[in-house]
Amino acid sequence: MTAGALTPTRTGRWRDWLASYGLVGALVVLILLFSALNPRFLTLANLTTLLEQNAALFIIATGATFAILSQNIDLSPASVLALAGVLLGLTFQATGNLPLAILAGFAGAILVELINALLIVRGGINPLIVTLACWIWARGLAVSLTGANSISVRDPLLDALRRPLFLEISPAILLSFAVFAIGGFILARTRLGRYTYAMGSDERAAVQAGVPVGKYKFLMFALFGVLVTLAMLVTVSRLGAAAPDAAYGLELDAIVAVIIGGNSFLGGEGNMRRTLVGALFIAVLNNGLGNLGIMDAQIAVYKAAAILLALLFGTLSTRLAKGGRA
């Protein structure tokens, strides 16, 4: 799955390989480290738990890849996720009708993302500011709608999302990987994907070439709304409840996953494979540190250190690939 946009030159290919797989080395080191510290780390049960725990991250990271590659960074998905979850919870509480509740959550997520797109495209406001504001207000709305309480949501359909199908692998895990695959396909093979790169590389030039940039931004944010809904379903299913404080900080994990995987923070350059590696790295880190029995505050420090080390490793190996002094 290579986008024509990225078809690399000879040296480019080597660099692309390093950018994509340089982190794989770091990931292997990390896995070995956690296995040494915790004998239960490399068990099937823990690995599926790891994937299960981070299914929402994988889904949001897919959306974040589009956002970052197109230079429309989105800080809001975790807040929108919580708000959509709350809408689902409230509707479910009132009607007991899960499909209707899912629809309510979905409509909420799409609506919020379209408001973001509207403010960016028509309002001409910087995406960072628009989505930062949304990060604040969507979470605020979620909390105020519920009085800061979680709403229990138990339904066989939602439970089925996390019931293992085979080898302890649940539909939620399959869903998160399917999202990756489809996201990668869209990025590499469709107009939306092509314009994602074009917008991120030089939006003015894209406009001049006749690309309906505004329309595709709406489309991209709508896509993010769909992904947020899926991540929300996975989250609600895992918690058995719609919590207004759900997925707190998930947007940052997703952005870090995209960048650490080797996608350009400046946009226009990267692919979904890189995000996959980056997201796995963050997932292993979350799970490994979580099982060491240390305080959350310490986890945060170790996590940040590991992320910085991985990024340093990335820049160093790229410099090596370019052949010396860069």
Added chain:
Amino acid sequence: MSISAPPLLEMRGISKGFPGVAALSEVDFSVRAGEIHALIGQNGAGKSTLMKVLAGVYQPDKGEICVDGQTLRFASPRAALANGIGIVYQDLSLVPKLSVADNIFLGREIGGGIFVDQQAINARAEHILGDLGVSGIDVRHRVMELPLAQQQLVEIAKVLSHEPRILVMDEPTAALAEEETMLLMRLLQGLRARGIAIVYISHRFKEIMALCNRATILRNGQLVKTITIAETNESELIELTIGERVESFFRHNGRAARAGVPALEVEHLRVGRAVRDVSFVLGQGEILGITGLLGAGQNELARALFGLTVETSGTIKRLGKPIMLHSPKEAIAQGIGLLTEQRKTEGLVMPLAVRANLSLPSLNTFRRALLFLDRRHEGERTSAMSAQVRVKTPSLEATVGTLSGGNQQKVILGKWLLRDLEILIFISPTQGIDVGAKAEIYAQLSELAQAGKSIIVISEDLLEILGISDRMLVMYQGQLLRTFDRSDADEEHLLAAIQGTSL
């Protein structure tokens, strides 16, 4: 082309004003099918505005546009393109991180529904480039990885793939070297033979003389004249453009290098494989022109003298003493400055004000107690320098990015002069600069040499080299092929020398 043919494009009485200025007043302009029509004028003369009116970027205040006898109005560039008007802009409109093929088809990808058929796009793009006689560009390469000249060809291919009937080329050769210019000119001749009407905007009068059928000259937003090329000559075109006699263009004043220790002595200099065993001397108060074909090594030579290349060997002496030049910092400390044609990336910080750009390399001299800047002193010095190099700017606080190319070049010059540098190396000092600003820059180079500065000018523009240099060096395949004195140089000999032959 038949002279009596009715024009394919006719613009009548076009006026367009912006707050405070009349950019165009009552301009008539027409182009026939199968004609290459030059549009000439200094920056600010109204060429770009006229073409933007044609392209639907601007709506005219007055006047009408007829294509094939039909009066049309274009609401947007897309509408103009749909009506067969294609424009190759000077500042490329390519998306740097997309591939060549993806750029050519950006906005109208091949493929059913939402999908993109990469193979078909690549194949079509290859076909289009092949049709244009362009070889050696891999359509899968990203545009940013190509040299500027090839990017320009991609841009042209992109516009031509829309099969326009009227093609506007806005300074297409500004970034091109000899060979690519030739290719482009052949290409345009082919298009003319196919009956396409071509508007050719250029500052290069030689090309206009060789290529165009007619020329329209604009000055200050007004039509000066439309003339037939066969009935005019280069000097007349220049005079019509600047509104002055041509003798004032190059000022030499019979200057000669001062006696005494040379400012710079270069002995057996090698730079990688680009420059091989080059020795020369730069006298104090001398303008030394260095020319050659693209890739003959002159640019690498200049960069090495500014400490930008590490893989060098040989000796460089400054005022008789051997010096090391391993970094720009060392070069500047030795009083050497480099001014390149890459004004955007190598010369100026575009979003900063004129003042800040001027004082950037010499901030240390404006330091007051610890880290504080002496703003008043900075203001005085930069404003004096801005006046000395005659930067036309609304104020010292104006952003450099908003100035014209010629004025940007003057800011770079002023910045190094503030640093009190003794040796100034220019790479293509007037590239992309209009003829009026060119004359000013030539005059300034001359004044600087007169004042004792030593100057090296690297340029592929032979007229420029001939016009301003005291001595000329010709490089060929990395070696110094010939040296000319001002008295025994002429265009034919220089032209022969850069191609490695002698007359």
